Amino acid sequence: MKRLVLAGAALLLLAATxxxxxxxxxxxxxxxxxxxxxxxxxxEAAAFGSVGPGAKAYFAYVNAKGGINGRKIDYxxxxxxxxxxxxxxxxxxxxxxxxxxxxFNSIGTNNNLAIRPYLNAQKVPQLFAGDGSDALAQPRxxxxxxxxxxxxxxxxxxxxxxxxxxxxxxxxxxLFENTDLGKDMARGLSRAIAGKGPTIxxxxxxxxxxxxxxxxxxxLKASGADTLMLFATPxxxxxxxxxxxxxxxxPQVVIASVSIEPGIMTIAKTNAPELTKxxxxxxxxxxxxxxxxxxxxxxxxxxxxxxxxAPSARPTDVYNWYGMTAAWTMVETLKQAGSKLTRAGLLTxxxxxxxxxxxxxxxxxxxxxxxxxxxxxANVYLYRYDNAQWVRAxxxxxxx
Numbered sequence: 001m002k003r004l005v006l007a008g009a010a011l012l013l014l015a016a017t018x019x020x021x022x023x024x025x026x027x028x029x030x031x032x033x034x035x036x037x038x039x040x041x042x043x044e045a046a047a048f049g050s051v052g053p054g055a056k057a058y059f060a061y062v063n064a065k066g067g068i069n070g071r072k073i074d075y076x077x078x079x080x081x082x083x084x085x086x087x088x089x090x091x092x093x094x095x096x097x098x099x100x101x102x103x104f105n106s107i108g109t110n111n112n113l114a115i116r117p118y119l120n121a122q123k124v125p126q127l128f129a130g131d132g133s134d135a136l137a138q139p140r141x142x143x144x145x146x147x148x149x150x151x152x153x154x155x156x157x158x159x160x161x162x163x164x165x166x167x168x169x170x171x172x173x174x175l176f177e178n179t180d181l182g183k184d185m186a187r188g189l190s191r192a193i194a195g196k197g198p199t200i201x202x203x204x205x206x207x208x209x210x211x212x213x214x215x216x217x218x219x220l221k222a223s224g225a226d227t228l229m230l231f232a233t234p235x236x237x238x239x240x241x242x243x244x245x246x247x248x249x250x251p252q253v254v255i256a257s258v259s260i261e262p263g264i265m266t267i268a269k270t271n272a273p274e275l276t277k278x279x280x281x282x283x284x285x286x287x288x289x290x291x292x293x294x295x296x297x298x299x300x301x302x303x304x305x306x307x308x309x310a311p312s313a314r315p316t317d318v319y320n321w322y323g324m325t326a327a328w329t330m331v332e333t334l335k336q337a338g339s340k341l342t343r344a345g346l347l348t349x350x351x352x353x354x355x356x357x358x359x360x361x362x363x364x365x366x367x368x369x370x371x372x373x374x375x376x377x378a379n380v381y382l383y384r385y386d387n388a389q390w391v392r393a394x395x396x397x398x399x400x
């Protein structure tokens with residue numbers, strides 16, 4: 001009898017040990033990793049929506065090649081219409097009902113800030129968010145949240161340094177979205193030109209829920225500015241270009257990088273070619289529409305993936321390309337986290353990236369993080385639009 005009791009106890013201990021060894025955080029099984037996020041498939045910023053399908057197509061490609069350590073990625077993205085309140089609702093649904101392992105690739109400054117407190121309280125990784133605001137990159141207070149876009153403040157500084165060198169007498173007018181996206185860019189610009197010659201003579205903000213920015217553009221023109229900064233998302237960038245054209249204003253135009261997708265630029269060019277020609281922006285992604293990259297292996301891979309896994313997607317839509325860039329980064333981070341996946345392990349991996357071979361990024365741009373550096377992309381290039389393509393106009397520029 002004593003032997004039977006001891007044997008039974010041993011079996012129970014073995015079973016408990018085995019159960020502990022195979023237990024994992026929500027969203028991970030021996031065969032799957034469930035990721036979730038929100039993107040604006042509809043609403044004011046629907047142009048950004050294709051980052052979801054682009055990322056999903058890349059994950060499908062990785063799954064077809066065996067996945068990650070035998071696990072397939074199940075990526076679920078929901079339409080939040082770029083409404084932060086809906087982002088919160090859908091993110092809670094993904095965490096509490098879909099039981100996702102991590103939130104990935106959610107789009108929008110206010111949207112990501114709205115879900116950050118909840119995700120950090122739950123210790124759910126919020127990784128490679130579509131945002132570059134200083135407010136989002138707060139590793140001491142919100143360690144579970146990391147963006148992917150270059151610093152918006154750093155982007156503004158690139159424009160400021162460029163103007164200080166090339167046009168030291170520039171009189172600058174700024175149209176900016178009244179979120180950290182626009183305010184950070186304006187702050188970076190202001191600091192970069194301080195005491196260097198260029199001056200900001202007028203600034204006008206708009207709400208992301210606004211219907212039009214024509215009145216703001218009229219006020220900016222009245223300032224006598226010869227340079228117009230459009231720190232705006234696509235809809236309002238186009239409105240700004242159109243309004244300036246109708247007023248007969250011909251300033252040097254600088255466009256926020258979130259709005260330079262070729263299809264968006266075609267609309268702007270069609271309405272005001274005299275303003276788009278020579279416009280400046282920054283870039284960190286290759287452009288699959290640019291003949292420079294026609295024979296690049298990444299372009300071939302991108303088209304192959306879309307054709308097989310997202311046949312209805314437009315290959316010319318660079319937001320699809322950005323989605324793949326983010327997905328590639330997530331895949332490499334999951335690999336670095338190892339086969340025994342936990343949310344804490346994934347966060348540790350995200351905090352120690354040194355990735356030099358993302359095929360979708362421009363040459364020389366590295367993804368590098370640390371526990372105190374939550375801006376993975378430290379460098380960008382300045383580009384100039386010639387009404388056909390964005391053409392590189394500088395060496396690597398610091399943008400952190």
